[in-house]
Amino acid sequence: AIRMTQSPSSLSASTGDRVTITCRASQGISSYLAWYQQKPGKAPKLLIYAASTLQSGVPSRFSGSGSGTDFTLTISCLQSEDFATYYCQQYYSYPQNTFGQGTKLEIK
Amino acid sequence: EVQLVESGGGLVQPGGSLRLSCAASGFTVSSNYMSWVRQAPGKGLEWVSVIYSGGSTYYADSVKGRFTISRDNSKNTLYLQMNSLRAEDTAVYYCARDSDYYDSSGYPLGSDYWGQGTLVTVSS
Numbered sequence: 001a002i003r004m005t006q007s008p009s010s011l012s013a014s015t016g017d018r019v020t021i022t023c024r025a026s027q028g029i030s031s032y033l034a035w036y037q038q039k040p041g042k043a044p045k046l047l048i049y050a051a052s053t054l055q056s057g058v059p060s061r062f063s064g065s066g067s068g069t070d071f072t073l074t075i076s077c078l079q080s081e082d083f084a085t086y087y088c089q090q091y092y093s094y095p096q097n098t099f100g101q102g103t104k105l106e107i108k
Numbered sequence: 109e110v111q112l113v114e115s116g117g118g119l120v121q122p123g124g125s126l127r128l129s130c131a132a133s134g135f136t137v138s139s140n141y142m143s144w145v146r147q148a149p150g151k152g153l154e155w156v157s158v159i160y161s162g163g164s165t166y167y168a169d170s171v172k173g174r175f176t177i178s179r180d181n182s183k184n185t186l187y188l189q190m191n192s193l194r195a196e197d198t199a200v201y202y203c204a205r206d207s208d209y210y211d212s213s214g215y216p217l218g219s220d221y222w223g224q225g226t227l228v229t230v231s232s
Binding site for chain 2: 095100
């Protein structure tokens with residue numbers, strides 16, 4: 001199975017900051033990567049697919065990049081509603097999709 | 109508006125069975141790839157099962173032989189039959205619609221709509 005590793009596992013930041021979360025695949029997955037945001041007690045929300053394509057309705061301060069094994073999610077100017085846990089997911093081996101362990105973004 | 113509403117979770121003893129339902133509105137379940145994803149308390153997300161629009165089904169190794177995914181087209185509802193439940197199956201179970209944007213191989217680009225989740229607790 002393809003293993004996805006996110007870093008950091010947690011991150012403290014302030015509103016207005018620029019933050020970057022990294023996701024590394026155990027083997028090349030081309031651009032078959034999605035990013036999700038999850039708030040406590042809520043379902044995940046799709047933010048980005050195909051590594052860099054913004055899902056409809058997602059603010060443009062979110063962006064994704066990368067291909068192969070290394071990917072990043074960047075939030076350019078943190079808003080209060082962005083504090084949440086973020087997951088990457090590979091679907092290169094669909095349907096055996098795998099998620100990263102998550103990155104918890106907290107208010108500093 | 110697309111909506112997914114799960115039901116059927118609860119407390120069950122080890123070795124017991126439970127059937128989860130996911131009622132869909134705003135789209136046709138049989139026209140999409142539909143997945144179940146679970147999240148153990150305080151843990152990350154784990155893909156469980158998928159049913160393709162054509163009816164093929166696939167399972168994570170951790171549930172293969174114990175869980176069965178199905179759908180009722182007349183009710184526009186997705187199901188997950190869970191048998192021989194174990195303590196490690198305790199989790200919130202989400203149904204999700206896999207995107208109707210597809211890659212060059214014909215596979216969905218992520219899961220674009222999710223239900224609110226239903227909690228399954230396996231304990232004596």
